[in-house]
Amino acid sequence: MIKTVKKSQNRNWFMDLLLDETICAGTVAVPREMVRLAGGVNKRLGAKQKYELLLRIAAETPVEFAETGEDACGQENMMVFDDVETPENAGMGWRTDCYVLGKYSAQLQEAGYFNAAIEAVLAEAQMEGRYEETVSYLEGMIGHKEEYYRIDEAAQPILIYKGDPVCYNILTIFAEQLGAALERRGERVLYFDQEEHDPREIIQFKGRHFKAVIGVQSCAFSIKMEDEAHYLHEYIYGPKYNFFLDHPIWGKPHFEHHYPDFHVLVLDQTYADFFRRFYKQDAILFPPAGMEAGEDSVERIYDLSFIGTYGGYEVQLQWIREQERPLRFLANRFLLTMRKYPNLTAEAAFSRTLEHYGIELTDEKFVEKMYAVRRVIYGAMHYYRHRVIKTILQAGIRLDVFGDSWTHCPLRKYPNLICHPGVTVEEGLHVWRQSRMSLNVMSWHKSGFTERMAGIMMAGAVLVTDNTGYLPGRYDENDMIIFDLEYLEELPGKIKNVLGDEEKRCRMAESGREKTRREHTWDKRAEQFLELLDNR
Structure with a gap:
């Protein structure tokens, strides 16, 4: 037989357990949800984790033990605890005793047991030859010093x-x-x-x-x-x-x-x-x-989709034109540098911009100056988003896009740009499930990984993305199509090659999905x- 924790009307059980930890000796099964609501097992305690957890549960909700059979140990909704302590934590239970005294000192004082509990802990310390160490540690626990909160915050x-x-x-x-x-x-x-x-x-x-x-x-x-x-x-x-x-x-x-x-x-x-x-x-x-859209089988009706806005390159150019002359020149040079060297980070491109003008700045002034022209980063992002999509469209590849920003954009003249109404995040997940491939153009994250990339692969579509320093060692071209912003002329051929070979596309999609499900879920x-x- 094992002990199972259940709710009761016995409000005295907490104090009984606080004064006599042997009540919970042996194997104890606790409802998993009860453990969660109490704050879980406090792993910062080296010993007596079961005892301390049961105290927390009983302090909030009246409970008691019921005797049950061994089958309780195998139930999914139960967590099972025993008295086994790891060798490295053997003999460390006194620290948990001190912590418990500090945590429940008010309750012990109110019940008139505080002094007796202190005396019991110190008497044991005297017998085991650690009196001074225990006094020092106990003072920290009762006084709620830094170590007390380091432990307590974990629950x-x-x-x-x-x-x-x-x-x-x-x-x-x-x-x-x-x-x-x-x-x-x-x-x-x-x-x-x-x-x-x-x-x-x-x-x-x-x-x-x-x-x-x-x-x-x-x-x-x-x-x-x-x-x-x-x-x-x-x-x-x-x-x-x-x-x-x-x-x-x-x-x-x-x-x-x-x-x-x-x-x-x-x-x-x-x-x-x-x-x-x-x-x-x-x-x-x-x-x-990433998030998954569900396991239901759907027809992949889109060869290549893109869920994102068109952007506003012209808007950022207009902003640059409106600036005072020194800032306008700096912003314009910054944009030209980002356009010329699309694999540079924004800060590296800005450093080159300053070098062009012979400007040397402290780190603090560097940030101030870069902040003043930060909108240029959006300009470069939108410039390359336009170029990537234009390259795809000029190659005759159909691209399905979503949202109002595409209705009046310059690329609307291409008949293979198919515009759809905007979608929510949840609807976007379903679009990826309906896609053979889906495009991602990084928002200048040169060593990044985004939820869009994860979501596309988890949906079973082949991700088409510009390169990022995050990918090497994690993904390769067996998992996705990777292109370089400096060599966009290579992109259409890569897309057509995979679209024309469904078996290859499926292999890539499954490989990408398997890696992503292993490393890029919210549970992970x-x-x-x-x-x-x-x-x-």
Whole structure:
């Protein structure tokens, strides 16, 4: 027989367990959802993890044990715990005892057992020859010093900011996808919806501790206190992670803050390098993942699709023309450099621009000057998007596009450009399922990987993409069609070659899908994120 945790009306069980850990000796089965809602197993405790978990559960919900058969161990909705401790943690249970005393000191004092519990822990320490070490550690736990919170935060919820409506709600979708994946791994997730609530309401979390605080291109991390000297998130405790999916130059106003344990998650290694050098922020390569549209079999009615806007190259040219002479010259040279050397990062192209004029700048001034001409990056992106698509159309390849931006664009004159109404993110997934191939033109992410790339491959379409430094060692031309912006004349032949050989297309699509399902799902990202937390 094993013990199974079940809800009850016995509110005394928590205190009974707190005073006598032998109550939970032996094998114990706990409902998986109960474990998740309590914050999961605290892996920062070296020993007695089962005991501490049961205390957390009982502190929130009256529970008790029921005797059940061995078959409870095999149930999918149950987690099973025993008393086995790893050899390296043998004899470390006293640290958990100290932590428990610190966490539940108020309850023990109210019940009149606090002093007795302290005496018991110290008496054991005296017997085992670690009295001074125990006194020091216990003081830190009762006083809720840094080590106490390092342990305690591991069992707190993960706070996720969502609600940004940008780009068909894609940022909110990312937040929800990651949150759902974390919940599937047993994490407790708390959302703050910035679309439904005034961002200033985040003040409600002031003073709280979290396992992590996550934003997706969120401005919340730069909210200041009334004194204009401190940031709100200096007082919301726990490691903070902000996904930033664009070139870092666009985030300049939001990354001038510096407070402990703040990290940026980026989709491009060169962006991580930029954050570290120019903003002095810790940055981690952590690209977004793909989503699947379902397993139902659909007809692939599009040879080649493209889900994206046409862009606005002329709009950026007009902006350049409107600038004062020195800035206009600088922006124009920057654009010419990016057009001439399309495999350079934006910052490398800007460095060449400054060299052309003999300008030397400190890192701080470099960022200021680049920020002033940041719209040029959009100009270069749109210029090459136009060229890629024009090259495809001139070769007579049919291209199906989606959205209003294509209705009056200059490429509309090509009869093989087939325009469709715009699609939501979810509808876009279905379009990829209906596509034999789908095009991706990088938004100047020279070493990046995007959710579009992952989603196309997970849909079973062959990805057609310009090259990026992220691909070598991860993908090759057995998985996708890779082209070089400097040699666009080669692209039509590559597309026609695969479209003309369905067996080859299927092999490529399946190879790309298999690799992507292994490495680029949100479940994989949740696993990697928790590893980040564990390795801090």
